Amino acid sequence: MINNLSITSVAVDGDLPGHPFHGNQHMMGEAAVKHPTEGSRARNMERVKAIVAAEAKRQGFPAHLIKVLPGEAKFSVNGKNFKAAGLFHHATGTVSIYADAITDHNKMQIKDIVSHEIGHAIFQKEIVGQAHAGSSFAKHMANKEVLEKNDGVTSYSRSYWKGLKAGTNTYNAALHETFAEVHALHSTNPKEFDRAVKPAWKEFYADVMKASKVGVK
Numbered sequence: 001m002i003n004n005l006s007i008t009s010v011a012v013d014g015d016l017p018g019h020p021f022h023g024n025q026h027m028m029g030e031a032a033v034k035h036p037t038e039g040s041r042a043r044n045m046e047r048v049k050a051i052v053a054a055e056a057k058r059q060g061f062p063a064h065l066i067k068v069l070p071g072e073a074k075f076s077v078n079g080k081n082f083k084a085a086g087l088f089h090h091a092t093g094t095v096s097i098y099a100d101a102i103t104d105h106n107k108m109q110i111k112d113i114v115s116h117e118i119g120h121a122i123f124q125k126e127i128v129g130q131a132h133a134g135s136s137f138a139k140h141m142a143n144k145e146v147l148e149k150n151d152g153v154t155s156y157s158r159s160y161w162k163g164l165k166a167g168t169n170t171y172n173a174a175l176h177e178t179f180a181e182v183h184a185l186h187s188t189n190p191k192e193f194d195r196a197v198k199p200a201w202k203e204f205y206a207d208v209m210k211a212s213k214v215g216v217k
């Protein structure tokens with residue numbers, strides 16, 4: 001799962017108190033998906049689609065690469081179960097957003113989820129896709145110990161650094177998820193970005209975003 005997909009998540013068996021959105025979204029999402037009517041699901045789908053399209057446009061990310069779908073997906077990281085609200089497909093560079101997993105009515109939470117997935121798309125295109133040996137990113141990528149010591153910026157991305165130590169996910173997955181969380185913070189909560197993101201990750205992110213056509217500058 002980690003090899004092919006990167007995931008925006010909602011904790012099922014635990015909260016994510018370090019993240020400003022995921023925890024709440026879980027609580028509200030669980031309550032709302034229990035007995036949704038067809039009408040309320042359709043209205044929610046339209047609302048999610050509109051917010052996702054607006055956020056993609058704001059960041060200059062091609063809207064046709066994002067599909068808003070019904071349903072939800074479950075997965076686990078480092079032994080902890082999550083419900084997926086979004087997936088990034090590495091092979092195609094496309095994003096799936098699961099409308100039934102995000103039935104709360106907070107615009108910021110939907111923006112956070114789609115921004116996280118756009119962050120994966122940027123990382124995949126600019127770093128994994130280009131294999132920037134000798135580029136300005138190489139110095140950041142060579143900093144494995146520093147990146148690891150400063151680990152994730154939210155409890156969600158930190159769980160991948162714990163997973164790396166436990167051998168349940170790869171270094172690439174930890175980098176990918178942390179970058180996606182950095183991008184989501186930068187896009188939706190600049191104050192928290194300034195407060196929570198360590199200098200090593202800020203510098204890495206800034207260099208990548210200079211090369212990327214996507215993102216709010």
Ligand SMILES: [Zn+2]
Nearest residue numbers: 006007008180
């Ligand atoms: Zn992710």
